[in-house]
Amino acid sequence: LEPLYDRLHEILPKHAQDVKEFRAAHGGDTLGILTVDMAYGGMRGIKGMVTETSVLDADEGIRYQGHTLMELQETLPRGPGGQEPLAEGALWLLLTGELPTQEQTTLLSKELARRAELPHHVVQMINNFPAELHPMAQLSAATTALHSESKFAKAYASGVPKSKYWELTLEDSIDLIAKLPVIASMIYRNVFHDGRTVGTIDPDKDMGANFASMLGFSDEGFIDLLRLYLVIHADHEGGNVSAHTTHLVGSALSDPYLAYGAALNGLAGPLHGLANQEVLSWLTKFKTRLGEGDDWHANLTKQRISDEVWNTLNSGQVIPGYGHAVLRKTDPRYTCQRDFALKHLPDSDDFKLVSMLYEVVPDILLEHGKSKNPWPNVDAHSGILLQHYGLTEMNFYTVLFGVSRAIGVLPSLVWSRSMGLPLERPKSMSTPGLKAFVAAA
Ligand code: AMX
Numbered sequence: 001l002e003p004l005y006d007r008l009h010e011i012l013p014k015h016a017q018d019v020k021e022f023r024a025a026h027g028g029d030t031l032g033i034l035t036v037d038m039a040y041g042g043m044r045g046i047k048g049m050v051t052e053t054s055v056l057d058a059d060e061g062i063r064y065q066g067h068t069l070m071e072l073q074e075t076l077p078r079g080p081g082g083q084e085p086l087a088e089g090a091l092w093l094l095l096t097g098e099l100p101t102q103e104q105t106t107l108l109s110k111e112l113a114r115r116a117e118l119p120h121h122v123v124q125m126i127n128n129f130p131a132e133l134h135p136m137a138q139l140s141a142a143t144t145a146l147h148s149e150s151k152f153a154k155a156y157a158s159g160v161p162k163s164k165y166w167e168l169t170l171e172d173s174i175d176l177i178a179k180l181p182v183i184a185s186m187i188y189r190n191v192f193h194d195g196r197t198v199g200t201i202d203p204d205k206d207m208g209a210n211f212a213s214m215l216g217f218s219d220e221g222f223i224d225l226l227r228l229y230l231v232i233h234a235d236h237e238g239g240n241v242s243a244h245t246t247h248l249v250g251s252a253l254s255d256p257y258l259a260y261g262a263a264l265n266g267l268a269g270p271l272h273g274l275a276n277q278e279v280l281s282w283l284t285k286f287k288t289r290l291g292e293g294d295d296w297h298a299n300l301t302k303q304r305i306s307d308e309v310w311n312t313l314n315s316g317q318v319i320p321g322y323g324h325a326v327l328r329k330t331d332p333r334y335t336c337q338r339d340f341a342l343k344h345l346p347d348s349d350d351f352k353l354v355s356m357l358y359e360v361v362p363d364i365l366l367e368h369g370k371s372k373n374p375w376p377n378v379d380a381h382s383g384i385l386l387q388h389y390g391l392t393e394m395n396f397y398t399v400l401f402g403v404s405r406a407i408g409v410l411p412s413l414v415w416s417r418s419m420g421l422p423l424e425r426p427k428s429m430s431t432p433g434l435k436a437f438v439a440a441a
Contacts (some may be wrong), residue, residue, distance in 0.1 A: 051238030235408025321380030
């Protein structure tokens with residue numbers, strides 16, 4: 001990985017120096033007003049942390065190091081015979097801020113393949129998990145157990161200087177990104193199949209192709225979908241639960257395995273990554289109510305959708321896959337997947353259902369009057385694409401998200417360590433304290 005190390009040795013120390021000078025000149029400038037509602041309201045809108053890898057605009061969506069997802073679909077290197085960008089390319093971009101060449105992307109593919117092997121105790125641990133344990137709990141536990149491999153933790157214990165932290169964080173991050181598809185595939189084969197390994201890692205193939213093969217899929221369309229999936233779920237700036245958890249836990253100098261294990265537990269929540277499973281579960285129940293077996297689509301009307309959505313809302317539940325804490329327009333990650341569906345499965349009944357929901361749900365959420373954003377997010381679409389290619393086990397969907405998210409938040413951890421960002425420790429207040437503060441103001 002010399003070319004990557006060389007670039008990072010040029011880029012990151014220069015950036016850290018730039019930040020130092022910026023802080024010396026503007027460290028005392030204010031970033032906005034804090035209100036009592038913000039303190040109670042999950043800190044929405046507070047500009048309180050720095051994430052260099054990506055920035056989310058409420059209307060436009062995410063940009064990875066300045067590039068929109070639509071741009072990256074055009075500019076990142078693609079897999080052989082495929083039309084979708086490679087996750088390794090996104091990884092290079094998020095780490096360096098530079099669009100990679102094909103050669104640089106291939107270098108990362110080979111390196112990830114080389115580092116994929118799991119230690120014996122983690123293999124044993126995964127094979128001993130009961131099939132009833134949710135795949136996300138298995139993924140997080142196995143990730144945490146990889147702590148045994150941490151080069152960061154070992155070097156820290158032997159007194160490595162702070163200036164080297166980012167290099168060790170990078171080593172662990174690349175190792176972990178390489179191992180996650182293997183862990184995920186083992187969990188998939190154990191929980192939903194006979195537990196036997198199917199595909200093995202081919203060092204001449206990309207991450208998406210190897211991951212698909214280990215899951216047991218060879219369809220070129222599925223491989224390309226997985227490549228797209230791995231790219232679009234990788235990063236969503238710093239405040240979302242999984243990114244923020246990685247940053248927070250990493251700020252205690254817990255190594256990347258411990259930090260990302262914690263993040264996966266957050267991703268497993270229904271308001272965050274588990275929403276992709278929740279969407280499919282909602283759709284499946286709705287289809288059952290519409291008709292027996294495959295007959296449901298004959299009874300599908302906008303009125304039936306509207307009734308179902310109102311029933312869900314009136315029973316106090318959220319419509320999974322809709323709304324967002326920051327976005328105020330349709331999530332471009334939804335649009336990327338919709339475009340994929342229009343290209344590859346335009347006649348799918350499930351796609352028609354998801355498209356009809358897109359026409360019906362936003363108006364209902366507006367009329368309902370609670371959600372600040374009535375538009376679909378990334379999770380509204382992913383499930384039906386996976387169903388189309390035969391990955392039907394919805395309890396597994398968030399694991400795919402978990403493999404992808406590492407590609408964004410771990411590079412962010414590398415940037416944080418290179419800037420020497422400190423332990424995160426915001427001030428909290430009690431309600432009597434807030435009342436006294438407001439009274440005295
Ligand atoms: N259906 C029904 N009600 C919704 C809603 C939805 N899809 N989205 C928001 N609301 C409600 C909230 O529950 C809240 O109600 P409350 O005042 O009774 O608590 C009110 O609208 C205001 O919420 P908000 O400010 O618009 O959203 P938020 O920032 O608090 O939460 C999110 C954002 C994503 C958790 C929320 O929109 C939601 O629960 N969506 C459904 C779950 C989902 O799709 N999550 C995935 C998000 C993407 C991801 O992280 N993978």
